[in-house]
Amino acid sequence: MTGDPIYTEMIIEYSKHPSNFGEIENPDISRHDSNPLCGDSIDLQIKINENKVSDVKFKGKGCSICIACTSVLTELVKGKDLDEVKKIEKDDVLGELGLEHLIRTSPVRIKCALLSLKALKYGIYSYFIEKMKDEKSAGNLKEEATNLY
Amino acid sequence: MQTTISIETIRRDFPILQRKVRDNKPLVYLDNASTSQKPIQVIDAINNYYKNQNANIHRAVYALAEEATEAYENTREKIAKFLNIQKREEIIFLRGTTEAINLVAYSWGRQNVSKDDIIVTTEYEHHSNIVPWQLLTKEKGAKLEYIGIDDNGELILDQLDSYLATGKVKLVTFSQMSNVLGTITNTEEIIKRCKKAGVKTLIDGAQSVPHMKVDLSKLGCDFFAFSAHKMLGPTGVGVLWVRKEVLETMQPFHGGGDMIREVHKYETTWNDLPYKFEAGTPNIADVIGFSAAIDYLNKIGMDNIRNHEIELTKYALDKMSKVKGITIYGTKDIAKRGGVISFNFHDVHPHDVATIIDKDGVAVRSGHHCAQVLMERLDVAATNRASFYVYNTKQEVDALIGSLNKVAELFKL
Numbered sequence: 001m002t003g004d005p006i007y008t009e010m011i012i013e014y015s016k017h018p019s020n021f022g023e024i025e026n027p028d029i030s031r032h033d034s035n036p037l038c039g040d041s042i043d044l045q046i047k048i049n050e051n052k053v054s055d056v057k058f059k060g061k062g063c064s065i066c067i068a069c070t071s072v073l074t075e076l077v078k079g080k081d082l083d084e085v086k087k088i089e090k091d092d093v094l095g096e097l098g099l100e101h102l103i104r105t106s107p108v109r110i111k112c113a114l115l116s117l118k119a120l121k122y123g124i125y126s127y128f129i130e131k132m133k134d135e136k137s138a139g140n141l142k143e144e145a146t147n148l149y
Numbered sequence: 150m151q152t153t154i155s156i157e158t159i160r161r162d163f164p165i166l167q168r169k170v171r172d173n174k175p176l177v178y179l180d181n182a183s184t185s186q187k188p189i190q191v192i193d194a195i196n197n198y199y200k201n202q203n204a205n206i207h208r209a210v211y212a213l214a215e216e217a218t219e220a221y222e223n224t225r226e227k228i229a230k231f232l233n234i235q236k237r238e239e240i241i242f243l244r245g246t247t248e249a250i251n252l253v254a255y256s257w258g259r260q261n262v263s264k265d266d267i268i269v270t271t272e273y274e275h276h277s278n279i280v281p282w283q284l285l286t287k288e289k290g291a292k293l294e295y296i297g298i299d300d301n302g303e304l305i306l307d308q309l310d311s312y313l314a315t316g317k318v319k320l321v322t323f324s325q326m327s328n329v330l331g332t333i334t335n336t337e338e339i340i341k342r343c344k345k346a347g348v349k350t351l352i353d354g355a356q357s358v359p360h361m362k363v364d365l366s367k368l369g370c371d372f373f374a375f376s377a378h379k380m381l382g383p384t385g386v387g388v389l390w391v392r393k394e395v396l397e398t399m400q401p402f403h404g405g406g407d408m409i410r411e412v413h414k415y416e417t418t419w420n421d422l423p424y425k426f427e428a429g430t431p432n433i434a435d436v437i438g439f440s441a442a443i444d445y446l447n448k449i450g451m452d453n454i455r456n457h458e459i460e461l462t463k464y465a466l467d468k469m470s471k472v473k474g475i476t477i478y479g480t481k482d483i484a485k486r487g488g489v490i491s492f493n494f495h496d497v498h499p500h501d502v503a504t505i506i507d508k509d510g511v512a513v514r515s516g517h518h519c520a521q522v523l524m525e526r527l528d529v530a531a532t533n534r535a536s537f538y539v540y541n542t543k544q545e546v547d548a549l550i551g552s553l554n555k556v557a558e559l560f561k562l
Contacts, residue, residue, distance in 0.1 A: 063499075
């Protein structure tokens with residue numbers, strides 16, 4: 001294939017063997033989101049301990065781009081402080097997989113790639129607002145999620 | 150193709166088929182069940198109307214208006230001949246199949262369906278033949294029932310019999326060809342059984358009319374709907390045909406200009422058929438473009454089109470079934486199948502498949518094809534679908550196969 005590659009060895013590998021696939025008992029954050037175009041559908045679950053992501057899992061069905069990016073995202077957030085997690089951006093996820101070009105080359109498939117990041121941002125927002133009653137920490141996460149793609 | 154017109158000649162009439170996509174690859178367009186491409190004759194007809202004839206129809210007396218009216222009404226005559234319809238006033242121009250089915254649900258449905266009545270549809274319908282009936286049956290407290298499909302993707306007609314036996318069925322509505330499985334419905338048999346039970350029938354002809362000869366006088370259904378854009382014509386034009394005895398009993402769908410005879414402050418009388426159902430300025434230019442599309446199809450001949458697609462579909466099914474890891478849905482019996490092939494690769498998502506083969510310039514559809522009820526029945530989220538038309542060639546099928554082999558290789562199937 002010519003041009004910017006999408007289906008690299010790494011993406012195929014992740015789509016066949018996703019990281020952190022499964023469910024958590026009594027998660028602190030549980031967020032479902034779907035992509036009507038592809039029919040990608042994921043549930044992201046996070047356990048928080050002392051303001052850190054102590055565990056993260058996801059389950060769902062999706063295309064290889066969605067599953068690979070979600071895998072990478074879970075690897076990125078695991079063990080991290082929530083303040084750091086809040087700062088994760090598009091390119092942090094896309095860069096891990098060499099997919100930065102999707103923003104330019106595929107306005108359609110970028111939605112597959114960023115579905116889990118959107119779920120993460122919404123999830124943390126709801127966690128701060130609903131569970132912690134902490135509007136200040138929730139910050140702009142909702143707007144960031146909405147404007148992701 | 151067994152006709153005097155060669156496929157090369159046909160392809161030359163379609164400007165879009167000359168273009169390149171994705172790194173200078175020739176376009177291989179295999180999404181005809183979604184919409185067909187348009188020949189230059191259709192594009193020119195629309196252009197000509199705007200350049201030389203543009204005027205509103207049915208009202209003014211000047212030359213342009215007369216010409217525009219004539220060109221618009223000529224399309225109605227052509228459709229009557231094309232589908233063997235005796236009465237031109239049974240043909241209503243609308244935006245497409247979706248609007249046509251909604252008109253029937255809104256007008257005829259609201260007048261004739263009451264609490265506990267049953268509307269029967271099928272598991273392989275497009276959303277446009279499901280959602281209008283959900284709206285109607287919910288409003289009326291009526292029931293919506295489905296004729297299921299067997300593992301070959303064919304309707305289980307015994308289920309129709311058990312619904313008809315309740316005596317509560319008001320309408321059986323179904324597509325003459327599935328847009329996902331390509332199954333050609335045993336339309337004559339369903340209509341025969343419904344007639345015996347005194348039940349009306351609506352046929353969604355969006356997938357069938359473009360690809361095979363349809364004779365409405367022979368069929369004997371009550372409502373028939375189809376769209377221009379899947380049969381070489383422009384978007385935004387469709388037809389609803391209703392048997393005159395039924396149409397005469399129906400109240401208007403939209404109120405407005407052109408559909409009236411006299412309007413007073415509190416009372417209005419309706420225009421004659423079919424104008425009673427064509428409120429507002431219609432899509433004149435595209436109806437005229439549609440006329441050129443029908444001329445084009447007539448020139449090739451519908452039987453020739455069907456035969457060409459049978460040949461292509463046979464060729465494609467044979468080659469595709471040899472691709473590693475592929476599942477093909479629907480019947481293997483070519484006599485019961487149109488030029489539509491839905492498939493999946495084991496656990497590879499259809500959008501990954503479509504993106505990989507798009508890089509080779511091959512356009513297939515991936516998704517639920519507006520048939521989520523069928524996706525549930527097949528137990529898949531989505532499928533890939535290749536669908537053929539008169540201008541597709543075996544070389545294009547080969548290009549598809551080449552790309553599909555790449556998918557199998559990439560995903561190590």
